[in-house]
Each structure stands twice: as structure tokens, then as C-alpha cells.
Amino acid sequence: MVQLTINGIKVNAEEGMTVLEAAKSVGISIPTLCHLKNLDPTGACRICVVEIEGFKGLTPSCAYPVTEGMVVTTDSPRVRKARKTIVELLIENHPQDCLICVRNKNCELQDLSEQYGVREHRYVGETKCHAIDISSASMERDPAKCILCGRCVRVCHEVQKIGAIDFTKRGFTSIVTTPYNKGLNVSDCILCGQCILVCPTAALREKSSIKEVANALYDRKKYCIAQVAPAVRASLGEEYNMPLGTDVTGLLVTGLRRLGFKKVFDTNFAADLTIMEEATELINRIQNGGSLPMFTSCCPGWIKYVEMNRPEVLDHISTCKSPHEMEGAVLKSYYAKKMGIDPADIYVVSIMPCTVKKYESNRAELSADAMPDVDAVLTTRELVRFFKTAGIDFNDLPESEFDNPLGESTGAAAIFGTSGGVMEAALRTAYFKITGTELEHLEFEEIRGMAGIKEATVKIGDLDVSIAVVNGIGNVGPILDEVQNGTSKHHFIEVMACPGGCINGGGQPIHQKPEKVAKRVKALYKIDENAKTRRSHENESVITLYREFFGEPNSHKAHEILHTEYFDKRKIFKN
Amino acid sequence: MHSKIFESYQPNDRSALIPLLQDVQNIYGYLPENALRDISDFVKVPLSRVYGVATFYNQFRLTPLGENIIRVCRGTACHVKNSANILFALETELGITAGQTTRDKKFTLEVVNCIGACSIAPVILVNDDYHGRITVKDIPKILKKYQTVKKTETAEVMK
CATH class of the missing domain: 1.10.10.1590 (NADH-quinone oxidoreductase subunit E)
Known part of the structure; x- marks a missing residue:
């Protein structure tokens, strides 16, 4: 323990703590910009400077460790002046377009400007001028709004280990960009959107589909159907000041109906369907000697990563489409036929916590007769904006239920939104399929939580099934090496590109605190616990779907509609 | 290679x-x-x-050099002697900005901080030749000299 004084308060801090952390532990807040929790400090922005007795200059508190007897002042005229100057200089080299900015009222630069009372332009000079990169289907990059804090760079390199963007050039011309300043669409980017979540301004943002969805909703010929991903219901409430981890399913359904969607279905239905297909595929591979281990295919970011970097393992990936694509495909085949609607008139909109899903919905192979399975994808953040535009007061909405038959789901589907969830859901069904008896204890605690790689062995009948869950694409490297060397002992591996799973996806409400993610996860596990049925094979609508349409899991028809293929894209991206 | x-x-x-x-x-x-x-x-x-x-790093370049490299001194002494105008004139004459190479690969224009020839400011360095006390008017004449000149040593290295 180290004892120090901060603003006259005696603080007992652990050795190795930074001044910033010590101050926070006693309720003293110091502003930060470049700081990211759990990553090494860079001390780049200097907004966190404090005065330390005996030091000549100001010290960045995010990078300076506490020492015995240290006397720190976090708020003095000198500190305030320094911070204000930093904010003023940043603002002067930033577009003055807050009124029409997508991050208006949700911008850290704006907050700091308010906090330090910036009321005039004191430094007028040359401002940087960069083109917006709209090349990718999921994201936009607006370097003119970048304040060079480097958080996106560190998330991309250190957390996700992709390294698609970095600082280039120097001084006034310095810019965070891709190699050769090319479009994100031809870079190493997997479009996971983790950089959007940490961006303090609007330099990184999703590509909005609100306009095209609104146009479809006003088009009388179109039969608009919405579907909602599991992770959205656990996070949307945050944007309406509800407590963290509030389940807003009922409100969400009403809200979407009021936007004009004819039907509101649940992606969880398709999650159950995915489990039926994926568990059957896994059992087939184990019993008939297919490529093992098998990887999950729910995460399009993960798929994009493999196609660009490790095409050698493509045959290890389950051929199942991701749940929302399955839902779309079923809507435009089974449901259209059943209801007598022309599939060409159906417009499927997915509400997703994910930016990559936008790219995924554009993939040519995820379509039938030149009609995409899913027509548009809205992220959680876009939906909030759409509600605002449509004058829907979310907090005061009555609750309502999903439409049927594609709205019914089990608890197993709800946990798809969190890391380890797909695995858990698949095991529940695989157990039944192999042994013919139901699993008694449904919770697999070993594969829950935020660890990077979670491994376990599950005894199913006579078979010891070895499983692994990769939480965040940054942790997938060693697992992939094992698979390529043929030394992998696993049978089934789940990979989610975002740390924590979809619940922390790139389309979720902007946040900076990891504890928020944990609360969202709890909401999903609670939905599972309280669900009437908790195993995908018990979903009555799914059973009916198989009886009326597909026959059985992995049937020829199911393969045609619910499965897809992957391509070696290394040549496109690495040359 | x-x-x-x-x-x-x-x-x-x-x-x-x-x-x-x-x-x-x-x-x-x-x-x-x-x-x-x-x-x-x-x-x-x-x-x-x-x-x-x-x-x-300034030492690295991502585009091939032209046959002739023009280095414009923008050090203090040259600045006082109006080297900004010299640079502007060169940019206009060649149709490129500092750091670029002309389309015909004849000239690369670079800015340097001081070449240590302050006594003859403003000065530009073309390949290994110093041109001191120049004015904007001298520029077309200097460029013309190198338009026709044989490939320099620097260019030879590249081949």
C-alpha cells in the first residue's frame, strides 16, 4: 500500500496504481481522452494533467504511478488553464458542425468543451481537410473529425489484433488511416465496429441505413418485416435512461410496429433454427468424420476474418447462415408461401447490435433469385435515432408480443447475444440429439464470463466433447494455429469477434465502461432463466417449420435455404 | 528482388x-x-x-524519385530572403507540390530545412549543383538546363 494525498484527501492506493486510478478510488474525477481502461497508457492527449508537489511541469495522471507521500492537486487554476487550452486547440482543428453531427450530445469533445467553459475561438488557423471514407458497407471514416486520441488504433491493434488502421504521417498532416489511405473495404478491417465504440467524436461511425428503411416503410407495395437480435433488447434501454440490463423486448416490439412494420419477428426464432442445423451438422461431422473441430458461423466478422486471413480453415466453419440471414431466408420462402405474399415484395429489416451484419446482408451468396435474404440492417443506435425521428416516446410505450410463427423462441436463443451462448445452446440440443435424454443442468458456467478463451469438456453419452469459446477475435490466433497444425483437441469452437459477444457489438449504444457490458449479459441470462422452454429443439414453431417445410435438419431443402458457402478472399485483400 | x-x-x-x-x-x-x-x-x-x-520518417519515400531532385532551402536565412516565393514559383512551374514528382518523372521537388549555404540565400540545390541568390525570374532558365541533361547519378542508382 502507498499513502498519498490528493486534493487534501489522504488516499491509500495499491502499488503500481496510476494517479488517475487512485483519484478515481476516492471519487475525484479527472478528464481523459486517450485513456482506455485495461490497456497501457500512452499519455498522448495530456487532458488528464495534474500538479504534483515538487514537480516543475504538469504530469499526465493516466500514466504516472503513485509514490509514497505524493501530494497531488487535480484541480487548480494552472491545471484548468492547461486543460482548457488543450480542448480549445482540439476544437479549432475540428469541424464546427455539432448541430448536424451524428454524435451531437454524445461527444466527449463537446462534453469537455462544456466542462471547461470554452466560449470563444481563440486560435484561428489552418484546419485539416480529409475526405470521408464511405467505401465499406458497414462503416464510415471521417478523419476530419478525428482528434488523434488513438483509442481506435489501440483497440484495433491490441484488443482485436487486426491492425487495419494506424497513425500515418506526422505533425499537422498526421491522420489515422488504412495503409495507403485506401478504403476500409479493401483493408484488413473486419468491420467489427469496436473502434466506433471507443471513438470520442464522430470520426468513426456506422453507415446509416435509416433512409432506405424509411423509404421501404412508406412504399405501399412493400411488406416490411422487422426482426430483432437478442442483444438489442438488453441494451436499448440505456439510451432511454433505463437501468443497465433492462429487458425492453415488449416496448421494442410496439415501437417497431408503430414505425410501420407489418410484422415484427424475433431473430431468436432463427437462433433456435440455427442450433437445430448446427448441432445436427456437428453430430454428423463427429459421427461421419467431417472436418473437426467445427467453428460456429454466427459472427460475420469472424467469417470475414477467416476468408481474408486463414482461408485454409474455411472447411472447418459450419455452413449454417447466421441467424438473421436464416430468418430472412425463411421469411422469403416458407412464410411468403404460407401467407401468399410475393417474396419480391417482402422487405426484411434486421435490428442488430452489429456493424458487420450490414456488410453480411450485402453478400451475394446470402440471397435467393437475386433477392437478398435480408434487405437492410439497422444497428441499435440507428433504431434509437429512427424512433426519435418518428416521434415514438419509447419510455411510455405499452408492451406487446412478437408476431408468430417466426416470433417464438426459447431461452437458448436469447443467450446467443453473449460470448459462450451459442455453444451453450448448441450443447443443450446436441445432448438431446445424441443421448435421447434431456440435459439436467443447463448452465455451463465454465464457458460463461469475459475470459478470452474458455475451454471445457462435456460428457455426452459415451463421448467426451471438447469445446472452446473464443471471446474476441484478438484471441483466435493460437486456436487457429492449433487447427492448422492438426493439434487441436477440440470438437466444437465458438468464435465471436467482439469481446463479450454481440452484447458488446459495434452497433450498440456508445459506452466506455466494461461493467456496462456485464450488466447487459445478466439481462440475457435472466431471459433464459425465466423462459418457458430453454432448449432449441423444444421450440414448437421450429418443430412445425421442419414438419411443414424442411423435413428434418440438414435436409436437402434446409441446405439450400439455411446454409451458405465461404470463399478464399486472401488474394483480393492481400495484393 | x-x-x-x-x-x-x-x-x-x-x-x-x-x-x-x-x-x-x-x-x-x-x-x-x-x-x-x-x-x-x-x-x-x-x-x-x-x-x-x-x-x-522523412528519410523514407513511397514514390520513385525523378531524374532530377530539386531541394528548396526553407531555412531561416533563405526564409528572410523570400524562399517561400521561390518554392511557390517552382511548384507553379512544375505543376506539383513539394514532395511530389512530375508526371514525366523529370523532377522531384523537396523542401529542406537548411542546406548550410546561408551566405548565398535564397538557395536551391538541383542534384549536386547549388544555385544561390536566385530570384523567381531565374527559375525557368534553371529548369530548362536540367530538362535536357543526362540522367544523374541518383537516377542511375535506381536502375
Whole structure:
């Protein structure tokens, strides 16, 4: 323990703590910009400077460790002046377009400007001028709004280990960009959107589909159907000041109906369907000697990563489409036929916590007769904006239920939104399929939580099934090496590109605190616990779907509609 | 052509990045994109970071040099003697900005901080020739001289 004084308060801090952390532990807040929790400090922005007795200059508190007897002042005229100057200089080299900015009222630069009372332009000079990169289907990059804090760079390199963007050039011309300043669409980017979540301004943002969805909703010929991903219901409430981890399913359904969607279905239905297909595929591979281990295919970011970097393992990936694509495909085949609607008139909109899903919905192979399975994808953040535009007061909405038959789901589907969830859901069904008896204890605690790689062995009948869950694409490297060397002992591996799973996806409400993610996860596990049925094979609508349409899991028809293929894209991206 | 340079380095060693970049530049006179990709694979550093390092340091260039290199001194003495105008005139005359190469690959225009010839300010250096106390009017004449001149040594290295 180290004892120090901060603003006259005696603080007992652990050795190795930074001044910033010590101050926070006693309720003293110091502003930060470049700081990211759990990553090494860079001390780049200097907004966190404090005065330390005996030091000549100001010290960045995010990078300076506490020492015995240290006397720190976090708020003095000198500190305030320094911070204000930093904010003023940043603002002067930033577009003055807050009124029409997508991050208006949700911008850290704006907050700091308010906090330090910036009321005039004191430094007028040359401002940087960069083109917006709209090349990718999921994201936009607006370097003119970048304040060079480097958080996106560190998330991309250190957390996700992709390294698609970095600082280039120097001084006034310095810019965070891709190699050769090319479009994100031809870079190493997997479009996971983790950089959007940490961006303090609007330099990184999703590509909005609100306009095209609104146009479809006003088009009388179109039969608009919405579907909602599991992770959205656990996070949307945050944007309406509800407590963290509030389940807003009922409100969400009403809200979407009021936007004009004819039907509101649940992606969880398709999650159950995915489990039926994926568990059957896994059992087939184990019993008939297919490529093992098998990887999950729910995460399009993960798929994009493999196609660009490790095409050698493509045959290890389950051929199942991701749940929302399955839902779309079923809507435009089974449901259209059943209801007598022309599939060409159906417009499927997915509400997703994910930016990559936008790219995924554009993939040519995820379509039938030149009609995409899913027509548009809205992220959680876009939906909030759409509600605002449509004058829907979310907090005061009555609750309502999903439409049927594609709205019914089990608890197993709800946990798809969190890391380890797909695995858990698949095991529940695989157990039944192999042994013919139901699993008694449904919770697999070993594969829950935020660890990077979670491994376990599950005894199913006579078979010891070895499983692994990769939480965040940054942790997938060693697992992939094992698979390529043929030394992998696993049978089934789940990979989610975002740390924590979809619940922390790139389309979720902007946040900076990891504890928020944990609360969202709890909401999903609670939905599972309280669900009437908790195993995908018990979903009555799914059973009916198989009886009326597909026959059985992995049937020829199911393969045609619910499965897809992957391509070696290394040549496109690495040359 | 540059595959030999990797022989003297350990793979996956990040600290070899800058020496490797220097070696590649010694071969080609600049850093071609495919060489950066090979270096990125060799040292296991993302291409974005390799590119970041290559654009950070002034010693590295990403485009081939022209036959003649014009270095405009923008040091203090030359600045006082209106070297900003000289630079502007050169840019206008060549139709490029500092750091670029003309389309016919004849001239590369660069800015340097001081070439240590303050007594003859404002000064420009074309290849190895100093042109001191010049005015804007002298520029077309100087350029014309090098339009027809044979390839210089610097250009020879590149071949």
C-alpha cells in the first residue's frame, strides 16, 4: 500500500496504481481522452494533467504511478488553464458542425468543451481537410473529425489484433488511416465496429441505413418485416435512461410496429433454427468424420476474418447462415408461401447490435433469385435515432408480443447475444440429439464470463466433447494455429469477434465502461432463466417449420435455404 | 528482388522494421507497396503500422524519385530572403507540390530545412549543383538546363 494525498484527501492506493486510478478510488474525477481502461497508457492527449508537489511541469495522471507521500492537486487554476487550452486547440482543428453531427450530445469533445467553459475561438488557423471514407458497407471514416486520441488504433491493434488502421504521417498532416489511405473495404478491417465504440467524436461511425428503411416503410407495395437480435433488447434501454440490463423486448416490439412494420419477428426464432442445423451438422461431422473441430458461423466478422486471413480453415466453419440471414431466408420462402405474399415484395429489416451484419446482408451468396435474404440492417443506435425521428416516446410505450410463427423462441436463443451462448445452446440440443435424454443442468458456467478463451469438456453419452469459446477475435490466433497444425483437441469452437459477444457489438449504444457490458449479459441470462422452454429443439414453431417445410435438419431443402458457402478472399485483400 | 535482404534478419522481430525499410529503400530508391507487405509479413507487424512508420520518417519515400531532385532551402536565412516565393514559383512551374514528382518523372521537388549555404540565400540545390541568390525570374532558365541533361547519378542508382 502507498499513502498519498490528493486534493487534501489522504488516499491509500495499491502499488503500481496510476494517479488517475487512485483519484478515481476516492471519487475525484479527472478528464481523459486517450485513456482506455485495461490497456497501457500512452499519455498522448495530456487532458488528464495534474500538479504534483515538487514537480516543475504538469504530469499526465493516466500514466504516472503513485509514490509514497505524493501530494497531488487535480484541480487548480494552472491545471484548468492547461486543460482548457488543450480542448480549445482540439476544437479549432475540428469541424464546427455539432448541430448536424451524428454524435451531437454524445461527444466527449463537446462534453469537455462544456466542462471547461470554452466560449470563444481563440486560435484561428489552418484546419485539416480529409475526405470521408464511405467505401465499406458497414462503416464510415471521417478523419476530419478525428482528434488523434488513438483509442481506435489501440483497440484495433491490441484488443482485436487486426491492425487495419494506424497513425500515418506526422505533425499537422498526421491522420489515422488504412495503409495507403485506401478504403476500409479493401483493408484488413473486419468491420467489427469496436473502434466506433471507443471513438470520442464522430470520426468513426456506422453507415446509416435509416433512409432506405424509411423509404421501404412508406412504399405501399412493400411488406416490411422487422426482426430483432437478442442483444438489442438488453441494451436499448440505456439510451432511454433505463437501468443497465433492462429487458425492453415488449416496448421494442410496439415501437417497431408503430414505425410501420407489418410484422415484427424475433431473430431468436432463427437462433433456435440455427442450433437445430448446427448441432445436427456437428453430430454428423463427429459421427461421419467431417472436418473437426467445427467453428460456429454466427459472427460475420469472424467469417470475414477467416476468408481474408486463414482461408485454409474455411472447411472447418459450419455452413449454417447466421441467424438473421436464416430468418430472412425463411421469411422469403416458407412464410411468403404460407401467407401468399410475393417474396419480391417482402422487405426484411434486421435490428442488430452489429456493424458487420450490414456488410453480411450485402453478400451475394446470402440471397435467393437475386433477392437478398435480408434487405437492410439497422444497428441499435440507428433504431434509437429512427424512433426519435418518428416521434415514438419509447419510455411510455405499452408492451406487446412478437408476431408468430417466426416470433417464438426459447431461452437458448436469447443467450446467443453473449460470448459462450451459442455453444451453450448448441450443447443443450446436441445432448438431446445424441443421448435421447434431456440435459439436467443447463448452465455451463465454465464457458460463461469475459475470459478470452474458455475451454471445457462435456460428457455426452459415451463421448467426451471438447469445446472452446473464443471471446474476441484478438484471441483466435493460437486456436487457429492449433487447427492448422492438426493439434487441436477440440470438437466444437465458438468464435465471436467482439469481446463479450454481440452484447458488446459495434452497433450498440456508445459506452466506455466494461461493467456496462456485464450488466447487459445478466439481462440475457435472466431471459433464459425465466423462459418457458430453454432448449432449441423444444421450440414448437421450429418443430412445425421442419414438419411443414424442411423435413428434418440438414435436409436437402434446409441446405439450400439455411446454409451458405465461404470463399478464399486472401488474394483480393492481400495484393 | 528484395527477398535477399531478409537473410540478415530474424523473422517476427519488430525491431528489424526500420533497418529493413532502409535496406529496401537502398535497393529501389523508394518503398514499393509489395515490399512493405513482405516486410509486414516478415516482422509480423500489421501493414498499417509499417505504413505508419514509413510515412512518419522523412528519410523514407513511397514514390520513385525523378531524374532530377530539386531541394528548396526553407531555412531561416533563405526564409528572410523570400524562399517561400521561390518554392511557390517552382511548384507553379512544375505543376506539383513539394514532395511530389512530375508526371514525366523529370523532377522531384523537396523542401529542406537548411542546406548550410546561408551566405548565398535564397538557395536551391538541383542534384549536386547549388544555385544561390536566385530570384523567381531565374527559375525557368534553371529548369530548362536540367530538362535536357543526362540522367544523374541518383537516377542511375535506381536502375
